[in-house]
Amino acid sequence: EVQLVQSGAEVKKPGESLRMSCTGSGYNLFNYWLGWVRQVPERGLQWVAIISLADSNNRVSPSFQGRVTISADRSTNTAYLQWNNLQVSDTAIYYCATRPAVDGSPLDHWGHGTLVTVTS
Amino acid sequence: QSALTQPRSVSGSPGQSVTISCTGTSSDVGRYNYVSWYQQHPGKAPKLIIHDVIQWPSGVPDRFSGSKSGNTASLTISGLQAEDEADYFCCSYAGTYVPYVFGTGTRVTVL
Numbered sequence: 001e002v003q004l005v006q007s008g009a010e011v012k013k014p015g016e017s018l019r020m021s022c023t024g025s026g027y028n029l030f031n032y033w034l035g036w037v038r039q040v041p042e043r044g045l046q047w048v049a050i051i052s053l054a055d056s057n058n059r060v061s062p063s064f065q066g067r068v069t070i071s072a073d074r075s076t077n078t079a080y081l082q083w084n085n086l087q088v089s090d091t092a093i094y095y096c097a098t099r100p101a102v103d104g105s106p107l108d109h110w111g112h113g114t115l116v117t118v119t120s
Numbered sequence: 121q122s123a124l125t126q127p128r129s130v131s132g133s134p135g136q137s138v139t140i141s142c143t144g145t146s147s148d149v150g151r152y153n154y155v156s157w158y159q160q161h162p163g164k165a166p167k168l169i170i171h172d173v174i175q176w177p178s179g180v181p182d183r184f185s186g187s188k189s190g191n192t193a194s195l196t197i198s199g200l201q202a203e204d205e206a207d208y209f210c211c212s213y214a215g216t217y218v219p220y221v222f223g224t225g226t227r228v229t230v231l
Contacts, residue, residue: 037166037220044123045158045166045209047220059217062121095165104213106156106171107220113165 002026004034004096004111011117012086020114022096023078029053033099034072034079035107038092050099051079086118124149124210124223131229132200140226142193142210148221150191154213157186157195161206170195197228205230 007021022034035050049070051058058070069082083090094114097107125143132138142149142157149155155173158166168177170186173193183198193212197204210223 035220037222044225045211045222047218047222050219059219062218099219103216103219104152104154104172106154106168106211107158107166108168108171108177110165110167 002109006111006114009115016086018083020081021078029077031101036081036096038094040092088118091118121218121221126223126226129227133231136200137198140195142223144191144212148212148214149193152213155193156211158209159206202230
């Protein structure tokens with residue numbers, strides 16, 4: 001069974017940085033990528049970034065390039081999402097999800113989410 | 121990349137059918153057969169219910185069905201049940217560097 005365990009809730013001030021994690025189990029890391037999607041309260045979903053655990057090949061949404069870095073540790077099957085210069089508008093639930101290692105595949109298993117609150 | 125457009129809400133009585141539209145462009149929905157749909161209950165993570173326009177993941181009832189015509193994809197829920205009350209999001213592939221563009225979301229209410 002695929003399981004994704006995300007790091008705990010965070011409270012940050014504007015301008016601060018944040019690193020969140022997602023550790024997967026129950027699947028072959030060479031067959032899946034890990035991605036992040038965020039959900040602003042009462043609003044929709046936004047894709048943030050995605051990375052291959054096998055070789056760290058990655059994609060970052062043009063909307064967040066320059067503020068977001070995605071990385072991976074193959075030895076622990078963990079992906080990390082680093083945010084710089086956080087803004088109040090970054091307050092959201094951040095979900096990680098798996099995607100089969102074929103372009104065009106859907107996000108098929110989702111973690112429980114990490115709540116990030118950015119407030120002065 | 122702009123979000124795909126969905127109606128804010130649809131409703132139906134138990135046993136009825138409802139259809140949710142998802143309108144994109146010729147760069148996403150119209151170009152690729154990689155449209156997926158996600159169901160989200162309050163306080164829960166999204167759950168994949170349709171992928172590749174018409175395919176069901178294991179365990180998803182066939183009351184949910186997908187289709188696509190031109191730049192618009194649709195999700196139909198047949199035989200509406202109380203547990204179908206949730207938010208639904210469509211999602212389209214838009215190329216290797218923008219693999220996911222989500223819809224604005226639709227709340228389904230079972231009357």
